[in-house]
Amino acid sequence: LNGIEEVAKMYDYEILLANTYSDKEQELKSINLLRAKQVEGIVMVCWKVEEDHINYIQNCGIPATYISKTARDYDIYTVSTSNKEATYDMTKYLIDKGHEEIAFIMTSKDDTVLERERLSGYEQALNESNIKLDESLIKYGGTTYEAGYESMKELLEEGIVPQAAFVTGDEAAIGAINAACDKGYKVPEDISVAGFNDVKIAKMYRPKLTTVYQPLYDMGAVAIRMVIKLINKEHLESKKIELPYKIIERESVIPRK
Incomplete structure (x- = not known):
């Protein structure tokens, strides 16, 4: 605005x-x-x-x-x-940090160009690094804090503890961080978390959020x-x-x- x-x-x-x-x-x-x-x-x-x-x-x-x-x-x-390229680059960034089990928490399940591009960027980064796509690591939520919290909570309650989580919205990413902490995991020591957008809260929260600007x-x-x-x-x-x-x-x- x-x-x-x-x-x-x-x-x-x-x-x-x-x-x-x-x-x-x-x-x-x-x-x-x-x-x-x-x-x-x-x-x-x-x-x-x-x-x-x-x-x-x-x-x-x-x-x-x-x-x-x-x-x-x-x-x-x-x-x-450029959503595909941005998602690819962040996924590759996480892989280069040594993370192979990367949860991908998308803020929508709608079949739109944006969702298709983001999923494609994630998959491409995995493929180029010879990491097999694991469908159980992909969650669909919403843009809100609550949606991110629930998505991470579901993963952990299913017994899936990813090395990293890439959440395509900053507020949802912060929700995911809190869910991990509430389940007894430390961020980033146990699970690294990355977001998308770089809204103001991304640099105000602790730990400060690594994200796509x-x-x-x-x-x-x-x-x-x-x-x-x-x-x-x-x-x-x-x-x-x-x-x-x-x-x-x-x-x-x-x-x-």
Whole structure:
């Protein structure tokens, strides 16, 4: 939101914010409200964009860009990061630290481009290191602390104690750390844990979370710039823009002894 607002101001645009808390009905109502307000463009940031959203906005004739885990499933203007490469790199990072039994806790079971890419990146890293894929190490949860906690708890109660866990969301990763601790395991001494996104809490929690940094500010800034170009009928080289990521090393991952 900061990236969207600051770039909009640079181009003398005002921002109308509609927070819908991932409620689809409210999202559609908000789109209708923005249409009534005669906005010139829309940046839609949501967990799961669907055809209903896209069709409604397109029927309104309002230029739009999307930041969403499902956006690249559609022929629309999107901003994202290279999820397959990021997941591959973090998995490879854990392998290079000596971890071979790596739990992969995904924050969604939805069959979208994002989930397929992340799972593919995980599998590729294992294959290239001659580590057999173990389906029992893959869990599907949600983005919340509670979901990460439950996923790790399930693994441990099933008698599976991974050397490392890669959780594709920072809050869920912190939940996983606490579940391990509550079951008597130390992080990172017994189980290393890595996250994804690098939200603020990642460096505030103890142990500080090793994670994949996503340029969230830049994603907003690029998305609003794309909308402004569409409003001005300027040329866009690509409908789908991917921004760079990086691995942030902190305290929750250590080499396997």
